[in-house]
Amino acid sequence: MKIAFAPWGETLAELADAARRAEDAGAEALWVPELHRSATVAAAALAAATERVRIGTGIALAFTRSPMTTALEALDLDELSGGRFVLGLGTGVQRLNEDWHNVPFGKPVRHMRETVRNVRRFWESCTTGEPIDLPGEEEPMRIRGYQRPFGVQRTQIPVYLAAMGPAMTRLAGTIGDGWISHELCSPRYLAERVLPELETGLARAEGRRREDLDVVVSACCSVAADRETALRRASGLVGFYASVRTYADFFDFHGLGEQQRAVVEAFRSGTGAEHLAGTVATEMIDALTMAGGRDEVAERIAGYAGLADSLKLSPPTHGLSAAETRAAQDELLSLLPDLTGGAL
Secondary structure (H helix, E strand, O other): OEEEEOOOOOOHHHHHHHHHHHHHOOOOEEEEOOOOOOHHHHHHHHHHHOOOOEEEEOOEEOOOOOHHHHHHHHHHHHHHHOOOEEEEEEOOOHHHHHHHOOOOOOOHHHHHHHHHHHHHHHHHHOOOOOOEEEOOOOOOEEEOOOOOOOOOOOOOOOEEEEOOOHHHHHHHHHHOOEEEOOOOOOHHHHHHHHHHHHHHHHHHOOOOOHHHOEEEEEEEEEEOOOHHHHHHHHHHHHHHHHOOHHHHHHHHHOOOHHHHHHHHHHHHOOOOHHHOHHHOOHHHHHHHOEEEOHHHHHHHHHOOOOOOOEEEEEOOOOOOOHHHHHHHHHHHHHHHHHHHOOOO
C-alpha cells in the first residue's frame, strides 16, 4: 500500500517546504485540495519544489473551469513536473458551483463524464490541429482552427475522480484511472460500500480490471504522544463534515447517527462550522480518523491493507490555529519514514 501526503502551509513557501520534507520521507505522491487556494497553482508550487513524487490535485473542481482550461492547465503541470502530474477532479456541491462560482451544476454524473471525455480528447488532438466536435447535454465542445504550437509531455495524463455517492463512484470505476475518497472513510465503509460500486463500474467498461484503478483513501491523521491532544486536533474536521446533513447515511452506517444529529443541532443553533469541535463525541473521532500515538496511528493505517492501493494522509486543520496545524504536520511528517519504509 502506497503512502501519499497532503501537505499544508500557511504560505506557498511553507507548503513547498512541507512537500520537500514529505518527498524526502518517502511519500509516493503529494496531493493539494481546492478551497482556500487554487489546486492548480498549489500543484505548480509543489512540482517546482520536488523531483520524484507524483503531484496530484486532490481535488480540482471540475465544473468551475471549462474542460479546455482544465486540459491546458494539466498539460502545463505535467510539463512542469516532468510527467509526474495526476489530474484529480471532483464536483463539489451544487451550492458551491452555482452560488459561489456562478456555473451550472447540471446532472453531476453526466457532467463529469462529459468533462473527462472532453479533457482527454483535447489532450489527444491539441497538437495536431484536428477538429473536435463533441455533443453533450452538459459540456459540448466544438473546436475548429486550433493547434497548440508546443509539444506535450504526455497525451494520457491520469485522471482520478473523487466520489462519495454510489453513482459517481461507479463512474470512477468505469472511466477513472483512480478513485479518491472523502476525508472520512473507514476500512469497513470502503469494503462494504465503496469497493462493490467500483467493481460494478469496472465491469461496465470492456477490458478493465481492478488493478487498472488506483483506490486512494484520504485520511485525517492526527499524531501526538498525548492521545487527548490528538483527538482534540481531529475533532474539528469531524465536526465540520458532521454539520452537513447530506452525510447522514454515512454517519448512520457507522452507528453514529445520533451523534451527528447533535452536531447538526449545534450548527443550526448558531455554532460556526469551524467551531464545532466541542460538540463531537469521542467515538466519532475514533471511528472516522486516525488519531492517537504513533503506534496506534500506524495500526489504524494497517487496517486499510488489502483494501486501498494508496493512503493519502493529511494533518488536521479545521478549527486549529496555524501554529497547532504546523505542530500536527510536523508530528505526521516524522512518522512518514516508518510508514514508507524509510526516507528516500
